[in-house]
Amino acid sequence: MPYYLKKRIIDWIIHMFMFGLLAVTLLPIGWMIYSSLKENTDILIGKIPLSNARNNVYEIMLDGPDLWVLTSDGGINKWDKNTLKEEDHATAQTMTTHFLLDKQHVWVSSANKHLQKFDKDDLKKSKQFNLPLPDFDKAKVVNSTIVSRQGKIYFTMGYKGFEELLEFDPVQEKVTRRFSLKNKLSPTQIRSLLPYKDKMLVGLDKGLLKLDLKSGKVEAVYNLVQYLPIGIARLRAINGKIVVSGNTGAFLFDTEKGKVTKTLYTGNALGLRVHGDKVYVGTNRGFKLYDLKTGKMQDHAQLFRQVRVDGTVIKDSEFAPAEVATLAFNGDRLYLGSTYGRVSIYNVKDQRVVGEGAARMGHLVISWVNYIDMWRNVDFGLYLRNSFFICGLAMVFAMVFATLAAYALSRFDFPGSKSFSMIILATQMVPGIMFLIPTYSNFVKLTEMTGFPIKGTYYGIVFVYSAFFVPFSIWILRGFFAAIPVELEEAARIDGCSPLQVFWHVALPLAIPGIIATGIYVFLQAWDELVFAWVLTSADTMTIPVGIRNFVGNYQNRFDLIMAAATVATIPVMILFFMLQKYIVKGLTAGAVKG
């Protein structure tokens, strides 16, 4: 083999090996950031990829030749109603989504993006409206609801204590009216809406509310907790009566008498539709069909394909009972929507499935919410502020004192200089805990004697840090001053400068890069310091390491939050390092190679 070829092959092997090492080196950091964006349930089952949002079919609507399949992750699927072929698709990437169709737009309400509209003919065209709402904890919003009435859109959100209805004008694109839903059952949570004549019926977690839209007054409230203990999830009107349903059943409600007149179904009623005299109730296992005229009831169960544990649909499996969340009518053909994006066309007369489709997978979930949750659970802002404040001040003080001392050591051959530098080196050999134990008891003792608090204060820990990092800084800085040619200073002395002036005007400017490098190093070290901060800070002056330690101790299994906290603790120093790495690398290597 020729020499140069061999050399190139070896070089290539080294190159590959180097990138392998680089990958291994960076993997833990990448894994930390990646895990902080995952859902904890995925971490706990050891799943590596990010999860897709659940694409349960939430609403199915027929609109001319099109079938709209709307899923809980904010997915909007426009299908041909006969072939179930996808014609257009968009995703709103929302939480607790609700949909509404009008002539030109698909309206999407959600907890995190309030109100969005998508153009029916081109779903890429969309617009978002931020509504004037209080700052919710979005994870606690149960549902959002929109209905339309006479060209206006009514929007509300299910959040305990939020009792308002917003009237949104789609033409002017702004909120035109706000209704207060305060009632005698307050505080309540709004679950569903139904425009009914010139009234608005509002399903609450405790009952049913009748709002007069003209006067904006609450007309009546009916307590239905005995029928629907956690609220009215769905509301429909039929023959002058109202059907209310929730997780305990579906009931016929007479608004004039103000009470439930008939129980239609007991059990979890997921979907509710009315058609003529018939009431369709979607349940956990298929759907029920009631004929109010004849009082007959039919049960339909074999509607959907089965699903594997990981959520993929098994093709050609037997039809089995599954949740029916929504349905739409087309004569005898019913369009049924279920979990995992499953859609079936069902012929009620023949009692068989005549077509099926599947909505797209949900969007990948990147859980930024971990950071919000983490921030909500711990006072991370305080820790960050404390860390920046304490480490920054300690760095400044340590640099001032170390620069002075290092200059003195490198330029003046004063008596005691040798033993001074020996002591400085010797302090590095003493375990930090050796300083900590007496310092701790001294602080406690001093406070006891003078009543002057030191432990748990800013100046206490800043003093400890500054003094603690001075010896090492002197050791590095001495090399920088030694590298500055003496002749410059001698020339200045001859020109009549005092030693202080020489230091200030000649030596100091030349040593600035070294001081910056050492300063950053000290800052990184102080940022990293756990033991002293653990013992010497209090709840108000706690730095990040101590705060994180307390936090992760309380959230042992919330790896997502722990990794989010770890990332937040790392990012500031990483950015600092990345910006100033030229100084650090140059400074530290210069000091070390000479030392």
Next chain:
Amino acid sequence: MFKKWWKRAVKYRVAYLFILPTIIGMLILHVTPIFQGIYMSFLDLSQFTLNQYLAAPFVWFQNYYDVLINPNSPVRIGLFEAARNTAIYTIVVTFGTLWIGLLAALMVNREFKGKGLVRTLFLFPWVVPTYVTGILWGFMWQKEVGIINILLKDVFHIVAEKPFWLIGPNTLWAIIIPTIWRYWPFSMLLLLAGLQQIPEELYEAADIDGASPWRKFWMITWPLLKPVWAILILFGLIYNVYAFNIVIMMFGFGAGFPGEWGDLLMTNIFRNSFMQWNFGVGTAISVLLMITMIIIVNVWFIYYRKAEESTK
């Protein structure tokens, strides 16, 4: 003699002004505490006597006796294991960081595209705070949900059963590997600077003599890097004997006990001092450790001097 000394002191009197703040700081935070610590190691300091520690009973060498000899003393439980772990940990970590750092330094000390970026990326672990390193690797070593076991069993099928990393003898590796990961970039940084100081002519001359790469490394690179690796070994020994953050944060995220294969002297002292309030014993172990370190460092210096003289 004294006159000369005094003259020098007067001539450089400004120097004392310069070092004065440092001296005050060190007196309060370094010198006094050391003597206090040595004094405290002779006291019976428990949670009962801590508040009046100036009046605590002086027990002479009782603490040292308890730590070193007394077979019935509770403070000795786990102390031998901690010392053993610390010794293994220190040596493996110090030389591991040195060798991996050297390997990486040699690899990045070549000409290739994106050299600067690769060097910077290699340095990233060194910026990750040590307590984060502990938390992060504590998470990665988890038996069921940790990425390491997932990679070993589910992805690469190297092992049949997921091993425990944070319980049993494996613990020692579980604390050594993250420490090496955290510190080798720094070794690389210094060694790379050292490599760049070696004149190219030496290698060219060796090439003319037909020296093998292996021989070139041992005859040129290694001896000329001596000032760097000498410092790295010295500071590696000191820092790793006093290692604390990574280990304390890895087990129960700062709340747990590292176990008999993960406990180090520093975590042991910290537990004795700040969790069981046995300050006397804590300082006694610290003093013993300090003496050991001073001996080791001196031995190292003597060896280093000798080696230096023999090369001259």
